Amino acid sequence: MDFLAVQDFYPEDFAWCYGCGRMNSSGHHFRTRWNEEETLTEYQPGPEHMAIPGFVYGGLIASLFDCHSTGSASLAFYRQAGHALGDETPVPRCVTASLKVDYLKPTPLGPTLRVIGRIAEIGRKKVVVVSELWAKDVLCARCEAVLVTAPASMLQNSSPS
Ligand SMILES: CCCCCCCCCCCCCCCC(=O)SCCNC(=O)CCNC(=O)[C@H](O)C(C)(C)COP(=O)(O)OP(=O)(O)OC[C@H]1O[C@@H](n2cnc3c(N)ncnc32)[C@H](O)[C@@H]1OP(=O)(O)O
Numbered sequence: 122m123d124f125l126a127v128q129d130f131y132p133e134d135f136a137w138c139y140g141c142g143r144m145n146s147s148g149h150h151f152r153t154r155w156n157e158e159e160t161l162t163e164y165q166p167g168p169e170h171m172a173i174p175g176f177v178y179g180g181l182i183a184s185l186f187d188c189h190s191t192g193s194a195s196l197a198f199y200r201q202a203g204h205a206l207g208d209e210t211p212v213p214r215c216v217t218a219s220l221k222v223d224y225l226k227p228t229p230l231g232p233t234l235r236v237i238g239r240i241a242e243i244g245r246k247k248v249v250v251v252s253e254l255w256a257k258d259v260l261c262a263r264c265e266a267v268l269v270t271a272p273a274s275m276l277q278n279s280s281p282s
Contacts, residue, residue: 125206126152127192127199135214135271140188151185153192153238155200160193160238160250166230177228185236186222186252186264191215193238194248194268201243215248216275219267228254228261246270 128141128151136142141151153162164185172178194215196206204210228234235255242249247269254262 124152124154126154127195127206127212128152128188130206130212131195131214132211138188138191140184141192149181149184149188151188151192153189153196155196156237158239160189160196160240160252162189162192162236162238163233164236165233168230171230175230177230177234179222179224182224182228182234182254182262183220183222185234185254186262186266187217187220189236189238189252190220190250190264190266191217191268193240193250193252197240197243197248197250198270214271215268216271217266218247218269219265221265223263224261225263226259226261229256229259232256234261241265 128143136144139145139148142148151162151164153160166177166181170178170181195212198213236252238250238252240248241251250266252264253260
């Protein structure tokens with residue numbers, strides 16, 4: 122891999138997410154990393170991610186924001202605790218409590234999409250991430266997401282095996 126992404130370090134049982142789980146062979150495999158003080162997820166949509174010819178399906182954009190935001194929250198909690206990716210301490214896993222997406226402009230199908238996130242708020246178990254989605258130099262969508270550390274109630278179904 123050309124860089125370390127937080128999803129590479131999710132505990133195996135919690136790495137099955139359709140959007141970003143490395144264990145899910147059918148998923149998108151979104152990967153999120155720090156870019157200095159911002160977080161970054163890049164993704165190249167394929168022709169199957171079409172809304173109408175030439176434009177990206179909005180559900181894919183929401184998925185991209187979703188996993189970018191959970192990944193950003195994990196990165197933020199991990200860094201706040203003094204850790205860096207590659208440490209032995211497990212990376213915390215977060216779930217989405219709220220995801221608000223504003224579609225500002227039609228997103229062209231073709232360019233690699235760049236999602237850039239800012240940690241707007243970080244608490245004991247909650248993170249607010251504000252992100253923008255860019256296609257080349259066009260700002261196409263914006264998102265505000267609330268992420269919360271994964272509840273123990275999800276543990277029983279964390280792995281399909
Ligand atoms: C022993 C360890 C076990 C670990 C175990 C690991 C299991 C590892 C599973 C991994 C799994 C990965 C999954 C992939 C990522 C998904 O795709 S997740 C799928 C979509 N998301 C979900 O299914 C989440 C469903 N919702 C829930 O489970 C619960 O509502 C939540 C989100 C955990 C919150 O419940 P809660 O912990 O009781 O939250 P609560 O204490 O009331 O609130 C915490 C904070 O969040 C805020 N908040 C809560 N909900 C909202 C909302 N809707 N809007 C705005 N703010 C909100 C609260 O205001 C509060 O803020 P502060 O007062 O701290 O400022």
